[in-house]
Amino acid sequence: MNPENPLGWWSRDAPHDVPPLPPDIGVDVPWHRDVLADGRDTVVIGDVRTFSDYCHRQGENPFGYLGTCGLCSCEGILRQFGIEVTEADVVAYAIAHGLCNMEGRPEKLGGTTLRDHVRILSDFGVPAHYETSGSLEDLASHLEQGRGVILALDCGVLWDNADYYEGRANHAVTAIGVARHPETGEIQGFYVNDTGSGEAGEAGKFVDADTMNDAWRDMGGKHVVTDQVHPANEQRTTP
DSSP: OOTTSTTSOOSTTSOTTSOOOOSOOSSOOOEEEEEOTTSOEEEEESOHHHHGGGOOOSOOSTTOOOOOHHHHHHHHHHHHTTOOOOHHHHHHHHHHTTOSOOSSSTTTTTOOOHHHHHHHHHHTTOOEEEEOSOOHHHHHHHHHTTEEEEEEEOHHHHHTOGGGOOSSOOEEEEEEEEEEOTTTOOEEEEEEEETTSSTTOEEEEEEEHHHHHHHTGGGTOOEEEEEEEOOSSOOOOOO
């Protein structure tokens, strides 16, 4: 193996529609070889092992707000950047500044928009912006550069549960890693933190490329991405 090209598919012979990892992006983006549940070899790019710890079941706040998938995603991104906050902290901030839904059933309380996410992240010291019509390669590129990413998708498709199908983005998750074929660089899928599924949320959940395409890209490819990359050795404090 070439030590300067450890993933193999960083080569001129790689398919032209599969870009290589940026060779010099100024940060250390962890990667490791692994085997997917279906037995396929893969290369996992992104600090999935660390960022999985930032996932929990949404609703851990004293306000009775249960529709906090977006606010929990903001919490997760802030923690990725060393800003130690809790869901309660982020929900309280959103309520105080009118950055979430504050009417209706508990399941709707705390609902947010992409613009709300951008404002919250930026106010806490992590500037961000939102994008639409993103492709799977766009998403992979953000993660490979070390950026924080929140996805807006249809959870009915993500969970394969018809009770939640809406044909539109109705849920937020945090993307934390991408899996690529070790030889061709083809995207095999993504790892996400999903605070809305399972009793304690699903940390580091693998979502295959076809499902991500149907749940996210076909629903508009909307996402929030941080303007800065993860600091390699820098820690921050809550503003």
